[in-house]
Amino acid sequence: MLRVLAQTFVSTLLAALIGVPAMAAEPAEWLERMSHAHRELSYQGIVTHQVDDQLASYRIVHRVVDGREFELLTPLDSSSTKLVRRGHSIHCVHPAESMLRAISGSGGFARYYDLRLEEGARVAGRDVVTLHIEPRDVFRLGYVISLDAQTAIPLKTETLGQRDQVLERFQFMLFELGVGGELNDAEAYEIGHREVVEEQKRKAMLSKLSWNTGWVPDGFMLAETTDRKNEALSYTDGISMFSVFMERASDAGQSPAAAAMRSGATVSYTYPIPERELVATVIGEVPLLTAEQVAKSLVVNP
Template sequence: MRKSVTAVRTRRLKPGRCLLTLFMVLAVLLTGQAVAESGGSGSTASVDDAGSKDAEYWLSRLGPALNMTSYRGVFVYARGDQVSSMQIAHRYQDGIVEERLVPQDGASGEIVRKGMRVVCVLPDHGRIQLDQVIPSGPFAEAFSSQLMPVSRWYQPELAGDDRIAGYDVVRLALKAKDDLRYSHQLWLEKSTGLLVKSHVRSAEGSVLEHFQFTSLEITDSLADSEFVIRTEGEEIARELEAKESSSPMPRMDGWTLEWRPDGFIPAAAPRSGKGQAVAFSDGLAAFSVFVEPAREIVMPTGASRIGATTVYMKQLEVDDVDFFVTVVGEIPPRTARKVADSVKVDDTLAFGVIRQ
């Protein structure tokens, strides 16, 4: 029986990390739907003009709209037979992005962001910063600040108009040009370019993951109180820092990734970390690579997938030290396996390993 992604990952975490991983998986819900650009124009286009724009135009608006549009609402996210809902408030003010996400079912807690500072609040285990995962989607500024050439890896086409959560939208189809990534369909609100619905699709066209706002209000009238942490708990301070590289074989702290699909570049790394968790993005999809010394507990290996999200785990021995490699993201299982197999640990001391 196939284990879910969340179940496999939870087995390798301390109790305080279990819900954090759930939030990470939920944060990935928009990973494949956001062109990761922290800059760009925040101007709006009229609904009347929207029909004359081509697919490339809407792609150029996607990233800026994600960060620079202020809104509140509730969205649902479906992977396989699992459905989750989140409440979100998002504000762009004085060049700073603020955001608060609260799960509406399942695990309790919240995620609060101000600029590059992101806090995951777990009521039973205190507040844990996202220092071992690189979220995306709502946290797109953690990715590269440059607009990546998405059309090099996907074929963009306009697929018609629609109406979502009371707003007129345009539908954009992005077909993957190779079998190393999934295809996407995006629904963008016409006046702002804000993503309001998305599908991640297999090569056969089946929907693997589905995101959609069920209620939405695009507004600049968001009070400071909507971004206040309301869950009590101990806070561990961390900051995220953008990390960019165009090198085909980037050097991390203690390890090297010798292969990755064309178009995926290192996107971000935790400022406080040792480079043992790094995210990669092609502008639509993203995956993270985790490298850490193996624990005494027996760990599962191999691939697990739920919806479009794959987790691939493998064990690696270097200089009589066991390491565990995990790849997680919206990529096909065979792609995740090739990424994991390309990880080379070349400096065990960088992990703080003490040999007996």
């Protein structure tokens, strides 16, 4: 009897030590763990990228060297094309850590997204915790992210549009923690992280431009931009991000008509301002409605 009780106690204790913490953590804690995991861990594997009905396979190597992230992506079949990675890792959402810190204390994040967790699934042979990120308005996309239960690395990421339509999906088929050897390939891409701009710097950035956004969805804040050649502003709510570009109509080399494009989760909306001979373009992982309203709200200084 004592032996049975002892075995029961040990089993219960192991469950407490191993099984409970994954779900005991709050959804926002998993989101923050994910943002740190990429900056601290090296890994490699085989990943598939699906856009609509097109599927491609890649070998991915993600290595952290002295606090800097590098990623190498190698196509594995003829249908795989080079991905434009827009400054972040190809297979996950990168929350802006400063934004997460700013909103975590006030509960502001819950104003724009509902978060919930699920457990029990497996991806690439590993246990995962599934994080559902559901927008509370029409100006954002939704996400379903399957996080490795051990490391919080996203092993599967789905970006959802209206009626939960899957716009884009990244999924590991094979995942291995750690990377052997050196990553010296010239194709390796350094991953950057955009942080929210502080108020003083924000004013300085805007003062250098001849235009500004008249409207962005509530919760979006100005973020650092990596585009130094063009007049551009980037905005993030900690999950989603979009950028606004302004150029002269003569440089754009296009007709003055408005135009919209979508590739997976990324939309592009171009809006001409003929009276100023300018063309505005909004690009990002947001609904087309958001991109269109931001573009039409732009204010050009007299």
